[in-house]
Amino acid sequence: MKVYGHPGSIYTRMVLATLAEKGHEAEFVLVDLPTGAHKLPEHLARHPFGVVPAFEDNDGFSLYESQAIIRYLDRKLEGPSLVPSQPRACAVMEQSISVGLNYFAPNAFKVIWEKFLKQFMGGGVVDEAVVMAGRQGMEKVFALIDPTLARQPFLAGDAVSLADVTWMPFMAYLFPAGEEDTVARYKNVAAWWERTSSRPAWRKVTGE
Ligand SMILES: N[C@@H](CCC(=O)N[C@@H](CS)C(=O)NCC(=O)O)C(=O)O
Structure with missing residues (x-):
């Protein structure tokens, strides 16, 4: 799994916090916001709105938007559920x-x-x-x-x-x-x- 983001980014941190609470790791790929890397075609292919984070699973399934990513990770990964069942x-x-x-x-x-x-x-x-x-x-x-x-x-x-x-x-x-x-x-x-x-x-x- 890969997380494309920036370590200081608020929305990237939501994804990293979800992974950490689940007890999992993903490869972190830096998208260097200060240099405008998020507006380059390479990143626009991952996120059409040119922001971070973006996510890619091992089989190539990809997502953007932090709320979608954190729900996917919660449902897919083993570890404590971060969504109440009731x-x-x-x-x-x-x-x-x-x-x-x-x-x-x-x-x-x-x-x-x-x-x-x-x-x-x-x-x-x-x-x-x-x-x-x-x-x-x-x-x-x-x-x-x-x-x-x-x-x-x-x-x-x-x-x-x-x-x-x-x-x-x-x-x-x-x-x-x-x-x-x-x-x-x-x-x-x-x-x-x-x-x-x-x-x-x-x-x-x-x-x-
Ligand atoms: N709705 C997006 C918001 C993402 C977002 O705003 N990311 C900020 C960093 S925390 C960003 O990439 N900003 C760069 C820009 O707006 O140019 C999400 O939930 O993932």
Whole structure:
């Protein structure tokens, strides 16, 4: 199996975290985002929208889009299931993934971009209005999930799932972006982050 991506890429990390939680490895093929390798014909053949990650199984079966890849890996590989088997629990996981991708991620990314990534991509002054808007949107989501995380250790219940795998790569960049105080205001979110980010699987993803 091959994963085409970049080790710092949020969406690539969802795939790497899934593999690590399942206890599997894949060949990692670097697509060097800073040099624009993702826009070359070679990569466009793997991903028509020219982003990472892309995936190829041993028999040549290929996929793009992280959500499709992580579901495929979960179903195909042996190891702990990352999708609850009961219909309601599974729907709750999907709801959490959807909240993560549609309401948390765009807001978190505004803050991550302004306060962390922008400096590596040609600089420019931090737009405080964008940071404020992003932080506000993010806090609305944290306020929603904090009581849930008081009752259960992981986003979808008692076990780590694809929901945690989807949220974690965004969460991780809030810290180099200097948002630890924002996270700390939601003590159950902070405890969840401590719990999930100290897992060997996540440490493997970040190379710690
Ligand atoms: N919907 C895609 C999003 C992938 C994505 O946005 N990847 C980023 C890296 S985290 C990327 O390749 N960005 C390069 C670009 O947009 O030019 C997925 O879930 O896989």
